[in-house]
Amino acid sequence: MIFFVLKRLAQSVLVMAIVSAVSFSLFNFVGDPVNNMVGQDATREQRIEIRQQLGLDDPILTQYARFLGNALQGDFGLSYRIKRPVDELILERLPATLELVFVSAIIALVVGITLGIYTGIRRSAWTSRIILSVSLVGVSLPTFIIGIALIYVFAVHLRWLPSSGRSGTMEFGWWKTSLLTIDGWRAIILPAITLSLFQLTLILRLVRAEMLEVMQTDFIKFARARGLSERAINFRHALRNTLVPVITIIGLNIGGLIAFSVITETVFQWPGTGLMFIQAVDFVDVPIMAAYLVFVALLFVLINLVVDILYFVVDPRIRLGN
Amino acid sequence: MHYGKMLAVSATALILASPALAENVFRWTSQGDALTMDPHSQNEGPTNAMNGQIYEALVTRDAALTLQPELAESWEAGADGWTFKLRQGVKFHDGADFTAEDVVFSFERAKHEASDFKEQAKSVASVEVIDDYTVKLLTDGANPILPNQLTSIYMIDKGWAEANNVVAPQDFKAKEETYAVRNANGTGPFVLESRAPDEMTVLMRNGDWWGEGMFPGNIDKIEYRPITNAATRVAALLSGEVDFVLDPPLQDLKRIEGSDGLHVTTVAQIRSIFFGMDQGIDKLRTSDAEGNPFKDPKVREAMNLAIDKAAIQRVVMEGLSFPTGMITPPGVLGNTPGNDESYGFDAAKAKALLAEAGYPDGFSVQLDCPNNRYNNDEKICQAAVAMLAKIGVRVSLDAIPKAQHFPKIQKRETDFYMLGWGVPTLDSHYVFSYLLESSGSWNATGYKNDRVDEITAAITTEIDIDKRTMMIDEAWSLVKADMPYVPIHHQVLAWGIADGWDVPIAADDAVRPRFVVKQ
């Protein structure tokens, strides 16, 4: 167990080292950083002075070490565009992204697993066929098209829900939440549905496939032979065995949601980290780009670490394999 | 199934409960957010628009763009400067008194190396305190238009700045964010309540404002929310989430006008859109032609004739533009109907002129264009590319964000570019000194006409209004014949507004909340 966790940890550290090297190189190879800071009319002397102040003439490894040291303390410098500390900007926008991902995950899991079980049990019902066909369309619909369509129908045409932004927030210290007011829920519902749809179809199909496989196994056949009711078979035996891989699904799901939140946040102007990243790319705001890169990598490394360990705990086969 | 019903029920419950608000909240959106709350750090549209509600200048303009007293009550010109009588009893939001020493301090701060307003503040050589409520702004020689140049130089409290260590605007060398980036302390009609950059800025009415009761405006609270995407911005207005869109896309105006509870107001804007051609260098950077075709006046005339300004007006601008033959709009001293007349459209003649100039098969060149600055900027450029292709000029288009486009012009790294120019002083001198004088800092055309240079210098000190106007006319006629630019049109401003709000539109695109009335 300890060996397994240590191995995963070492792997995570390696990933972070690579990612931090990439984001460090962003600072140094994307244009001259001095040009990003001074006005057009800065003199040569001023430029040299700033180079020295920033330590740009030090050996590259020294610079990298300094970058790592700062990054470990969460210090990525000031945004070129807004002139504010990047770590602060990310922290400010993190709640928006996390809440969006959270609500989407709930929708995707609840609806996805329910429909997956249904279509798994009622293999040949016409409702199942329709659900499956629709889910294939769902996989083929790019997130941004879903978003535009929802805005058009529910915000502009029916005027039921807001089209963009995050209103109705309440503050708890630095955490701003939109889950406590009706306005907040009105604002989050369209982006959350948009974000969840793709993951929902994936989960649906995964659960269905898993369900079908379990139904073919011998112990279900025995259960049936024992004359247990269909209900008992479906829910007491099949479902329980289907839900073992649910941990992986949740891990996958959260990862995917964070990824697609970049797109959803852009379409709905949702003030989260993803929107900030896209805006930073537009302005080549390197400190934000670099910090986001490190931040996202860290998030994924953590999610995977947790999923791996949980999996290890839950599924004895992996333990034996090691 | 049950779940579906539940969802439907809770969704209706959410929809039915809509917020009830007693006060007059003005919910306002436009494309960009203010970059900083520091009034001297960034000279940029959205930043000035936001800071202009919190901070005030000595003089201001009303919706008709005539000068009005703000923090100064009156002013008069002298041989070596202007004397301003300050308004008495004015207090900053933190309660400090506004006095002459704050004026001295604010000009020093605006002239600081790290200030983005140093160009505008340059004409003030120094500030002399006469008494607590009288200052004299000294100039180098006579300056007939000084008050015109002061409308966006905001006054800041000396004591507050010193106490919070923001004596200088945010410096590029600073590694830390300064206090003034997120905190504001002005004298204006609104107080900064809360701010989340790129998300929402909330301003509250300042009950202790000197102008309380003097203006019709009855806004209690401003909620400003930037929405980058144009379609999303309009969607927010259509769905009733905002009351006011400063910059609705032109193509959506009909939809807004046709929607219940919304209307559009328009006004001719003080901004002209044009292309510049670099005639100054020997060999174009991005062309396959030998030498520089733009040196030949015939080529410049051909470029002018090849652009169908009427088509751009009707199709690209939805009718909301005034095609023109000069690069400064009506309302600015120097614009005359004769010079304002467009060069017209004649593709056949343009082709013939190119052939006469020695380019029967045309030439290639790159057009540099901003894509987030002017109304439909990139679309105008795309249209121009198609029009120029018909006379054989093969244009490759490079449309990029303004932050990267403008340095290309300032550093003179472009052969052929789009630029728009507004005139805050409403005087042609502003246009000559930046765009037409051979040493103008935004003149990337290499245009040099000695007489134009001479006039530009002369009108800075000429106090005789008639003589000055005649010189300005002469210079514009020279420019009209020399054609250093390809003028396209003057922009028309359009604002999308929810019914029940009376928002007086002004040609400078500035919202004046002190005049905004909720019925």
Added chain:
Amino acid sequence: MSLQENRPTTRWQRVRDNDIVWSFIHSPGAVFAAAITLFAILACVFAPLIAPFDPFDPAQISLWDGKLPPAWIEGGQPQYLLGTDNQGRDMLSTILYGGRLSIMVGAAAVCLGMVLGVTLGVISGYVGGVTDAIIMRIADVQLTIPGILLAILINGIGRAFLPLELRQEFAVYVVILAIGLTDWPQFARVTRGATLVEANKEYVQAARIIGLPGWLIMLRHILPNTLRPVLVIATIGLALAIIAEATLSFLGQGIPPTTPSLGTLIRVGNDYLFSGLWWITLFPAIALVVLVFAVNLLGDWMRDALNPKLR
């Protein structure tokens, strides 16, 4: 199949009796999907021949014809079947050319991912040891990050590294690289698995004993046997790559509007959605969804047909 047991079979019959072909012909969804995919690919590849206009040639565009509705709606003109966009470009031609670009970018990206993944997969499986461990570790790590996010990140970095003047010119290549680089681990995993199976078979052992060089064994004997699963992944990957390209372009990070792909067209058209010019967005969006749906359907069927366990 048993009916034909003892008769001499023609080549066509053999083809027809192949279980994959049999499954194909008897699966209407697959035939339908293949037909649409083939049609779309042909239409796009031959766009220059089919399209009534060349939307990339500015000399053929007339601004006065801008914003015309589709031909069957009042105000539409017969030569512009699906109407024109804001620049006066024929929508049908623009969609054909845009689809062509989308498919080409998608295919190029998948090819890049495939070549990279298959090469690394075969090497990994055949050589084994430390090489295998390193390659598969990298693949594992990369698989944990969703492709679209990685593509956005690589694309953003790629654009940041390019000087401004070259950004538009090289946008297409950056996009291909970004999507291709996110694609390879799938291929590597599958190929490695197949290689491990093949490498232990007797004929490969025999080839080794004769002293054939490793690369020849990999190329001649192992590679052909990995093709089936690779084909399935490539098909599904194509759908994903087309979506990824469209998404990047929609975010304004992809193909520039001077030579628009389907995603760019939707982004540009989105600006006109509320002004009543619905055809500028709707038609490219339909084209994109139908294309991706057909490729997905095809991929789905292939996965089932080539993997009897799942049937």
